[in-house]
Amino acid sequence: xxxxxxxxxxxxxxxxxxxxxxxxxxxxxxxxxxxxxxxxxxxxxxxxxxxxxxxxxxxxxxxxxxxxxxxxxxxxxxxxxxxxxxxxxxxxxxxxxxxxxxxxxxxxxxxxxxxxxxxxxxxxxxxxxxxxxxxxxxxxxxxxxxxxxxxxxxxxxxxxxxxxxxxxxxxxxxxxxxxxxxxxxxxxxxxxxxxxxxxxxxxxxxxxxxxxxxxxxxxxxxxxxxxxxxxxxxxxxxxxxxxxxxxxxxxxxxxxxxxxxxxxxxxxxxxxxxxxxxxxxxxxxxxxxxx
Numbered sequence: 323x324x325x326x327x328x329x330x331x332x333x334x335x336x337x338x339x340x341x342x343x344x345x346x347x348x349x350x351x352x353x354x355x356x357x358x359x360x361x362x363x364x365x366x367x368x369x370x371x372x373x374x375x376x377x378x379x380x381x382x383x384x385x386x387x388x389x390x391x392x393x394x395x396x397x398x399x400x401x402x403x404x405x406x407x408x409x410x411x412x413x414x415x416x417x418x419x420x421x422x423x424x425x426x427x428x429x430x431x432x433x434x435x436x437x438x439x440x441x442x443x444x445x446x447x448x449x450x451x452x453x454x455x456x457x458x459x460x461x462x463x464x465x466x467x468x469x470x471x472x473x474x475x476x477x478x479x480x481x482x483x484x485x486x487x488x489x490x491x492x493x494x495x496x497x498x499x500x501x502x503x504x505x506x507x508x509x510x511x512x513x514x515x516x517x518x519x520x521x522x523x524x525x526x527x528x529x530x531x532x533x534x535x536x537x538x539x540x541x542x543x544x545x546x547x548x549x550x551x552x553x554x555x556x557x558x559x560x561x562x563x564x565x566x567x568x569x570x571x572x573x574x575x576x577x578x579x580x581x582x583x584x585x586x587x588x589x590x591x592x593x594x595x596x597x598x599x600x601x602x603x604x605x606x607x608x609x610x611x612x613x
Contacts, residue, residue, distance in 0.1 A: 324461060325404055325405065325467070326404050326405040326406065326407065326437075326461075326467045326470075327345075327347065327399050327402065327404050327405070327406045327407070328346055328407045328409070328454070328457055328458055328461055328470070329346060329347040329348070329349070329395075329399055329406060329407070329408045329409070330346055330347075330348060330349075330408065330409045330410070330450070330454050331348070331349050331350070331351065331387070331409070331410040331411060331450075332348055332349065332350040332351050332362040332363070332364055332590060332592070333351055333362070333410070333411040333416075333446060333447065333450060333590060333592050333593065334409065334411075334447075334448075334450040334451040334454050334590075335364075335447045335448050335450070335451050335559050335587070335589060335590035335593065336364065336448075336451040336454070336455075336587070337364060337365075337366065337587060338363060338364035338365055340455075341364065344458050344462075346454070346458065347395070347398075347399055348364070349387060349391070349392065349395045350362045350363060350364075350387075351384060351385070351386075351387060351416075351418070351591075351592045352384065352385045352387075353372065353382060353383070353384045353385075353591040353592055353594075353595040354382060354383045354384065354385065354595075355372065355375050355376075355380050355381075355382050355595075356375070356380045356381055356382075359385070360372070360591065362590060362591045362592050364590065366587075366588055368591060369588040369589065369590065369591060369594065370562070370588065372591050372594055372595065373561055373562035373588075373594065373599045374562075376594075376595075376598055376599050377562070377599050382595040382596075383595060384416075384592050384595050384596065386416060386417060386418035386421060387418045387421060387422070388421055389421040389424045389425050390425075392421055392422045392424075392425035392426075393425040393428055393429065396408070396425055396426065396429045396438065397429065397432075400429060400432075400433045400436055400438065403436070404436070405436055405437040405438070405439075405467050406436075406437070406438050406439070407439045407441065407457070407467070407470065407471060407474075408422070408426070408438070408439070408440050408441065409441050409443055409450060409453065409454050409457075409474075410422050410440070410441075410443065410450075411443065411445065411446040411447075411450050412442075412443060412444050412445060412446050412518070412522030412523075413442065413522065414444075414521060414522040414523040414524075415446050415522065415523075415524060416592075419442070422440055423440060426438055426440040437467065439467075439471055441471070441474055441475070441478070442522075443474075443478055443522075444478055444479060444518070444520065444521065444522035445478060445481050445483070445518065445522070446483065446518060446522075446524075446593065447483070447559055447589065447590065447593045447603055447605070448483075448557040448558070448559040448587075448603055448604075448605040449481045449482075449483040449518060449605045451557060451605070452481055452555070452557050452605045452606070452607065453474060453477075453478055453481050455555070456473070456474075456477070456607070457470050457473065457474050460473055477607065479520050479610070479611060480607055480608055480609060480610065480611075481605060481606075481607060481608075482517075482544075482547055482548065482605065482606050482607070482608040482611060482612075483517055483518035483603065483604075483605055483611075484515065484516070484517055484540045484543060484544070484603065484604050484605075485515070485516040485517070485524070485597070485601060485602065485603045486513050486514065486515050486516065486530075486533075486536040486537065486540065486601075486602050487513065487514065487516070487597055487598065487600060487601050487602075488513070488533060488563065488598075488599070488600025488601070488602075489598050489599070489600055511531060511532050511533070512529050512530070512531060513529075513530050513531075513532065513533050513535075513536035514526040514527075514528065514529050514530070514536075515527060515528040515529075515530055515536055515539050515540060515543070517543075517611065517612045518611065519611060519612075519613065520611050520613065527612060533566070537566060537569065537570055537573075537602065538573070540570070540602075540604060541570075541573050541574070541577055543612060544574070544577065544578070544604075544606070544608075545577065546612075547608040547609055547610060547611070547612060548578065548606055548608045548609075549608070549609055550609065551578040551580055551581050551606075552580040552581075553580065553581070553582045554581055554582060554606060554607055555581065555582055555583045555584070555585070555606070555607075556574055556578075556581055556583070556584040556585070556604065556605070556606045557584075557585050557587070557604070557605040557606070558570060558571065558584065558585065558586045558587070558602070558603065558604050558605075559587055559588065559589040559590070559603045559605075560586065560587075560588065560589060560601070560602050560603070561588070561589040561594045561597065561598065561599050561600060561601040561602075562588075562599040562600070563599070563600050563601070563602055564586070566602050567586045567602065568586070570602065570604065571584050571586060574604075589601060589603065
């Protein structure tokens with residue numbers, strides 16, 4: 323019998339069915355659409371609704387999880403009498419992590435005879451989801467609390483994140499690019515290829531002319547940092563651009579025929595609110611992140 327719990331935030335961007343099937347307690351962020359708040363419930367229909375509203379011109383934003391909400395969530399887990407591991411997205415993208423840290427400190431003081439581990443994952447979206455899946459597989463294989471944590475800490479910076487966006491105006495609203503860069507990028511069809519750094523920051527590393535070329539550039543980057551693909555899984559999250567996701571699935575399979583599985587799912591509401599429809603993301607366990 324497993325004597326510990328692995329829990330996570332909704333920004334792992336996996337389907338709600340995965341959390342339910344694998345007994346992973348979930349705390350949800352909130353996103354706002356034209357001043358109306360929505361819980362990030364990880365349901366496919368909610369994600370489709372968000373991107374439809376954004377295409378219609380809705381203004382979106384997100385809100386952090388406060389310390390009290392984290393504390394109540396953690397307390398409920400600790401009241402089971404089991405030790406707890408909790409995974410949230412990188413603090414470089416959301417300051418919500420600092421609220422989780424504050425709540426975790428309170429919990430550790432309140433439950434001195436149990437262990438609570440808050441992992442600073444340096445991951446987001448499907449990258450966080452992939453880290454979570456690997457740690458859950460270890461749990462299900464009978465690995466102990468400390469062994470699962472040790473694997474996560476040793477491998478979290480090998481979780482590779484590649485992104486490209488279709489519309490720079492969403493990144494402009496979030497402060498990721500300037501007004502001038504967004505205007506020039508739109509006029510000349512410049513599509514940035516972004517990645518998550520070792521520090522957990524979202525970085526615009528490459529500027530590519532044209533959407534299809536940006537997607538193919540990701541394949542070229544993968545050839546450099548996915549050198550041992552045998553038997554590994556690849557995750558794709560997309561923001562209402564299934565055709566691109568299917569195109570990239572085929573390209574990945576052609577390039578890395580020995581991977582075990584490639585999954586496609588819709589992007590979650592929190593990251594999607596900031597990056598907009600047309601965001602394509604891909605995640606895998608590679609050798610090292612792009613710098």
